[in-house]
Amino acid sequence: MPNVERGAIRAGAGIAAPARWRLLGATTLVATTLVAALVLGASIALGSGGAVAPSPADSEDVSYGVEIYLGSYCGACHSLTSAGTTGAFGPTHDDARSRAEERLSDPNYRGRATTIAEYLRESIVEPAIYVVPGYAATPHAMPAYTNFSERELAALIDLLMQP
Numbered sequence: 001m002p003n004v005e006r007g008a009i010r011a012g013a014g015i016a017a018p019a020r021w022r023l024l025g026a027t028t029l030v031a032t033t034l035v036a037a038l039v040l041g042a043s044i045a046l047g048s049g050g051a052v053a054p055s056p057a058d059s060e061d062v063s064y065g066v067e068i069y070l071g072s073y074c075g076a077c078h079s080l081t082s083a084g085t086t087g088a089f090g091p092t093h094d095d096a097r098s099r100a101e102e103r104l105s106d107p108n109y110r111g112r113a114t115t116i117a118e119y120l121r122e123s124i125v126e127p128a129i130y131v132v133p134g135y136a137a138t139p140h141a142m143p144a145y146t147n148f149s150e151r152e153l154a155a156l157i158d159l160l161m162q163p
């Protein structure tokens with residue numbers, strides 16, 4: 001699975017930027033719809049017995065996080081060893097915890113987050129609130145991901161918080 005995604009990203013790298021973005025948008029939409037359908041199917045299956053879905057074990061949550069991370073093409077711009085991605089348009093996500101701590105203690109930090117998890121969440125859904133130093137003029141700015149479900153966001157944050 002990670003190999004397939006890496007291949008897809010490399011294949012996309014040769015396409016001119018605007019075409020690549022259209023491609024990215026379409027693929028993200030398809031992936032998101034697919035995930036939504038799967039989640040819906042799972043909750044219907046669980047709902048029939050009236051049982052509450054058990055909260056997934058940490059490792060399951062992390063592998064779900066990798067799935068969302070790859071499916072949302074985070075790895076086109078970010079490197080994260082545990083997801084097998086090598087994108088370099090944005091800061092690396094290896095060691096994201098200590099990077100988040102650094103950002104929070106930056107005197108220029110203007111966001112609302114006070115914890116590492118809050119910072120990661122804010123960076124995903126409202127990235128313009130604080131742009132990491134050195135990236136203000138990049139043509140590959142971090143897009144605001146406003147359509148993630150709570151579960152998807154939580155899985156992404158858990159993944160990034162892995163030591």
Ligand code: HEC
Pocket residue numbers: 069072073074075076077078089090091092099100103120123124127128130131132135138140141142143145156
């Ligand atoms: C088009 C390239 C691009 C994509 C795709 C992208 N990012 Fe980013 N990301 C960036 C850039 C550039 C920055 C640094 C500038 C900023 O702070 O907005 C950044 C910053 C971040 C930060 C803050 C990192 C730090 O060191 O403080 C997080 C967290 C993050 N991205 C998560 C994600 C996640 C999760 C995804 C996928 C859902 C994703 N990004 C997709 C380009 C991207």
